[in-house]
Amino acid sequence: MLRTFFVAPDRRRETLTLFFSEVSSEEREERVVEALAAAESGELSLEGLMLAERAGRGVGAALVVSQPDGTAFVWPPVVTDALEPEEVADALLRTLAEHIDRDSQCWIAQCLVEPDRTADRNRLTRNGFPHLVDLLFLQRPLDQPLPVVTTPRFDVESFDPGGNRARFVDVVRRSYEGSLDCPELDGRRSAEEALRSHQAAGPFQPSLWRLYRVEGRDVGVILMAPHPDQAVWELVYMGVVPEARGHGYGRAMLINALHAARAASVESVFLSVDRRNHYARALYQELGFFEVARRCVHARFGPRGRGR
Numbered sequence: 195m196l197r198t199f200f201v202a203p204d205r206r207r208e209t210l211t212l213f214f215s216e217v218s219s220e221e222r223e224e225r226v227v228e229a230l231a232a233a234e235s236g237e238l239s240l241e242g243l244m245l246a247e248r249a250g251r252g253v254g255a256a257l258v259v260s261q262p263d264g265t266a267f268v269w270p271p272v273v274t275d276a277l278e279p280e281e282v283a284d285a286l287l288r289t290l291a292e293h294i295d296r297d298s299q300c301w302i303a304q305c306l307v308e309p310d311r312t313a314d315r316n317r318l319t320r321n322g323f324p325h326l327v328d329l330l331f332l333q334r335p336l337d338q339p340l341p342v343v344t345t346p347r348f349d350v351e352s353f354d355p356g357g358n359r360a361r362f363v364d365v366v367r368r369s370y371e372g373s374l375d376c377p378e379l380d381g382r383r384s385a386e387e388a389l390r391s392h393q394a395a396g397p398f399q400p401s402l403w404r405l406y407r408v409e410g411r412d413v414g415v416i417l418m419a420p421h422p423d424q425a426v427w428e429l430v431y432m433g434v435v436p437e438a439r440g441h442g443y444g445r446a447m448l449i450n451a452l453h454a455a456r457a458a459s460v461e462s463v464f465l466s467v468d469r470r471n472h473y474a475r476a477l478y479q480e481l482g483f484f485e486v487a488r489r490c491v492h493a494r495f496g497p498r499g500r501g502r
Contacts, residue, residue, distance in 0.1 A: 196253075196281065198246045198289045206230065209245045213255040213272050242266075244289060246282045248275065254282040258290050258303065263391040264383075264498055266294060266303035268323065270314040280317070287321035291494060300496030301383055306489040318492040326493040327376050328469040332483040336456045336463065341481065343446045346408050350450070353403035362405055363389055365415045369433025374471040382499045392417050392430050402427065402454075406447050413438035416451045420460075427455045429465035445477055452481070 201209045210229050214222040232238035239259055246254035253275035260266045271286040273279040294303045305323060307314050319325060351358055367385030383391070402418035414434040418427045429451070434444045455463050465483070467474050 196246060196248045196278075196285055198244055198254075198285045200241065200293075201243050201245050203240075205245065206233070206240055206243060208252065209243055209255050210240075212245070212252050212274060213243070213257065213269075215272055215274055242290075242293070244286055246271075246273075246275075246286050248282075254279075254286055256286040256290060258293065260297065260300065261394060263394045264299050264301040264387070264496070265391060266297070266300055266496070268303050268305040268492075268494075270305060270307060270311070270318065283317045284321055287317060287323065291322045294494055294496050298497050301387075301499035302379075302493055302495055304491055304493040306491055309488055309490050315490060315492065323492040323494045326378055326491045329466045329489050329491055330469055330475070330485050331464065331466050331487040331489070332478050333462050333464040333486045334452065334478075334481065334483040336452065336461060338482060340452050340456065341449050343449045346441070346443065346446055348446065348450065349407040351405040351407070353400040353405070355400070358405060359389075361412055362403070362415060365405065365412050365435055366431070366433060368435040369414065371436050373433070374473060375468045382495065388431075397421065404447075404451065406443065406450075408438070408443065411438070413443050414447050416447050418451060418455070418463075425459070425461040427458075427460050427463050429463055445481070448477070448481060 207226060207230065210226045211222060214225045217225065229238060229240070233240045240257075242258035242260065244256045244258075245252050254271050254273040256271040257269040258266055268290060271283045273282045275282045290303075294300055303323075304326070305318055306329070307318070309328070315325070353359070353362060363385045366388055370380065370385070373380075397420050399420050402420060404416045404418075405412060406414045406416070412435070415431070416429065417431040419430050420427055432444065432448065434447075452463060464486070465478070467478065469475075469488075
């Protein structure tokens with residue numbers, strides 16, 4: 195009989211060893227040790243680590259990690275059962291789906307999969323994690339020349355939680371109107387929730403969140419996150435309000451941010467973009483970004499994401 199369950203702490207090493215079974219034994223041990231250390235330090239939650247067991251033997255593992263902002267990240271099942279691999283994978287994903295559906299704070303659970311992982315993608319789709327969007331991951335090295343912006347002249351404000359937070363929220367909210375980046379998410383969460391999510395997504399440095407004004411009007415925002423261990427900045431979000439589009443503000447804002455990154459001795463800037471957003475992709479290409487990876491996003495909306 196096959197059963198699936200979330201493992202207790204004393205079975206995490208065993209389950210992680212199975213979870214990392216697709217890599218070499220040496221690398222597997224390194225990853226297990228790193229995961230256990232991250233859980234011990236609070237950097238990683240293993241409360242969502244699952245095991246599939248048949249006749250007392252582990253035959254599959256999966257992982258879901260919930261975040262404080264209501265998002266969750268799912269890793270596809272790893273199956274070692276040679277006789278009924280699809281049964282094991284389906285059982286794990288069904289249990290994950292039920293877990294997500296019971297989490298009243300979850301608005302979306304997402305899984306990033308390499309495009310050629312057809313078996314993983316099929317398993318996700320038939321168990322309630324359909325394909326949502328294809329993301330391109332782009333990088334811009336800063337050791338190459340940067341364009342110079344002469345116009346428009348911006349007034350730039352850094353994020354101040356007690357001063358201009360409401361204006362940041364308002365610009366983010368308005369920038370979603372007519373956005374070509376993952377329109378499937380429209381209305382699933384408020385701009386305030388989105389801002390909290392961006393803040394929780396990685397290292398947060400208020401000075402790297404910038405509000406751009408032209409002639410006294412707020413026209414756009416750029417939210418950056420530093421990754422000092424890699425000497426890179428991540429462009430977490432860039433948005434321009436509808437009435438300010440078509441004037442080159444987005445391009446000028448991004449060039450301004452690239453110059454700021456170089457001034458801070460950052461080696462490169464990276465970002466992700468919806469493959470369908472041809473306007474943004476053309477802008478990024480013009481400014482020297484190039485593709486370094488591509489992922490298919492499969493997702494399941496939780497109670498908060500479905501109730502709007």
